[in-house]
Amino acid sequence: MKELIGKADVLIEALPYIQKFRNSIMVVKFGGSAMEDPGLVESTMRDVVLLEAIGIRPIVVHGGGKAISAELRKQDIPVRFVNGLRYTCEKTIKIVDDVLHNQVNAALVRLGNENGGKMIGLSGKGILHAVRTKSVDPVTCERQDVGFVGEISAVNVAPIMEALEAGLTPVVTPLGVGIDGQVYNINADIAACKIAEAIHARKLVFLSDVPGVLADCENPDSVIPTIRTDEIDGLVLRKVLSGGMLPKIKSCVEALNSGINKVHLIDGRINHTLLLEIFTDHGVGTQIVRPDSVM
């Protein structure tokens, strides 16, 4: 009996958070690096189903960088990243489109629905308008061509809003299309931030393969619990942030500056980390805030 009452206590503890976030739109960026363990992927999608079931309106924007790299290697196509962005040649963009849509998106939607969710896969191609971009070195500002990589010029929120209004959870691929019809590869972190901005999401959470932003990448215990946006340039210059963390943090700053209240970076390799972040006060991972926001 004691054990059963304990379970009910857990539900009651979540009550203020359920009341706070009910009807709120929450963007969950599910990184490819947190998708290595199939059991965890299913558990994460089940957590999203729980959010949906209690009246929070989640939008999943997923990555799939590791799955894309694996497919490129299988086809003997070199894998190259420049400041966190994949060099994307003509062959690569086709593989990116195929892997994101047919492998990653399809699997996430299926897992969500098998667990009682109402998920719908949406290609970013109907949502993200893009123009070809270059990679910019965060320290030297040197620009480098990275092929068919897009910068988001506009977000068509209609397909996402239609899905939400129909009670569905959109699961979105990070792809965009130019006015000429060219498909562009878009970093999923940037896609998640731009969608969160355009849709005025209440919360934006990144699930990745690190416990948070680390002061020392070699030391998993060095998580920085809170980072103010005005501290980020210093972290970049001191090379505390590198690789995949660069587009993530850069786009978080833009999202915060355009009205998103808080961004959270949490460890997608830990079971139920998303629920812990939303329904407890324990503060897992790193939160990124504007200097003026109350902590």
Ligand SMILES: Nc1ncnc2c1ncn2[C@@H]1O[C@H](COP(=O)(O)OP(=O)(O)O)[C@@H](O)[C@H]1O
């Ligand atoms: N200071 C830092 N703290 C944590 N991770 C960092 C840091 N700097 C660079 N990284 C790298 O960023 C990676 C996460 O970004 P990325 O590989 O793009 O993951 P995702 O698939 O979740 O987008 C980590 O695995 C780590 O290698």
Ligand SMILES: CC(=O)N[C@@H](CCC(=O)OP(=O)(O)O)C(=O)O
């Ligand atoms: C331009 C660019 O780098 N696009 C990414 C898109 C997928 C992605 O961002 O996946 P993660 O979130 O798993 O890193 C790529 O090709 O890997």
